[in-house]
Amino acid sequence: MSTDNLTLRKIVYKPNPLRMALDAFLLSRRAMRCTPKTLEAYSYALGGFCAFLEGQGVQDVHEIAPRHIRAFLVCLQERGLKDTTVHLHARCIKTWLRWLCQEGDIPTNPMERVAMPRLEKRIPPPFSPDDVRKLLEACDRRTPKGLRDYAVVLALLDTGMRAAEFCALRFGDVNMRTGMITVIGKGRKMRCVRLGAKARSSLLRYLATRGEMTPDMPLWASYDVDGNPQGALTKRGLQTLLHRLGRKAGVMPCSPHRFRRTFALWCLR
Numbered sequence: 001m002s003t004d005n006l007t008l009r010k011i012v013y014k015p016n017p018l019r020m021a022l023d024a025f026l027l028s029r030r031a032m033r034c035t036p037k038t039l040e041a042y043s044y045a046l047g048g049f050c051a052f053l054e055g056q057g058v059q060d061v062h063e064i065a066p067r068h069i070r071a072f073l074v075c076l077q078e079r080g081l082k083d084t085t086v087h088l089h090a091r092c093i094k095t096w097l098r099w100l101c102q103e104g105d106i107p108t109n110p111m112e113r114v115a116m117p118r119l120e121k122r123i124p125p126p127f128s129p130d131d132v133r134k135l136l137e138a139c140d141r142r143t144p145k146g147l148r149d150y151a152v153v154l155a156l157l158d159t160g161m162r163a164a165e166f167c168a169l170r171f172g173d174v175n176m177r178t179g180m181i182t183v184i185g186k187g188r189k190m191r192c193v194r195l196g197a198k199a200r201s202s203l204l205r206y207l208a209t210r211g212e213m214t215p216d217m218p219l220w221a222s223y224d225v226d227g228n229p230q231g232a233l234t235k236r237g238l239q240t241l242l243h244r245l246g247r248k249a250g251v252m253p254c255s256p257h258r259f260r261r262t263f264a265l266w267c268l269r
Helices: 017-031 036-055 066-078 083-102 129-137 144-159 163-167 197-207 235-249 256-268
Strands: 180-184 190-194 221-223 229-232
Touching: 017 036, 017 083, 036 066, 036 083, 066 083, 129 144, 129 235, 144 163, 144 190, 144 197, 144 221, 144 235, 144 256, 163 235, 163 256, 235 256
Parallel strands: none
Antiparallel strands: 180 190, 221 229
């Protein structure tokens, strides 16, 4: 085919002001050394908001109005998302628009005229001593998996750690002599928590089934249905473990957050 018969098209790049403003914001959060989880939340929530705005014909941040934000939040609610998820989106939008205002990209913050969505008040009841006894009795300590479950229950009660913190523990983070554990928590803040003697003893019995441990090895292992180890315990794996154990013991709900609340209340008492 000759070049005379070809129609050459000139590809013109048209920048998207909305996406450029979002990229600039995410870059600022990275410069502030926000955690990967925080960056992921901003990208997820604000990416969806930008897509919604584009569907409404909004091309630039100057065009964002309170009605757009309210319509987006209502759209999320109509999709059946949890109130906590809708609130997360609203917080991300609020932070982004405030940053745009501080940067001089928009004259006023439209979020100031939008009420934050309400959250249902949920106060999970703490475990009772009888609940804890049932959970421990439901652990089959004749197997490595059961020994792990037993140690997990005691460790969560002693430390009140978040699920992500708990699963991120390495063998070297725990001082087996004193029971002190170094935790890198939310916002990369370091703190120390302590395992009691009973929890330490159960942890040592469980670790004896793991063989030789190095400081950088995950403290908690995951097991398949046949009881074979298959890598490190994940946050989702911990939730599944506790749900399964709670159903077996007749103690529901059974979640990492309920252990955290129990720890806090027992400490106060």
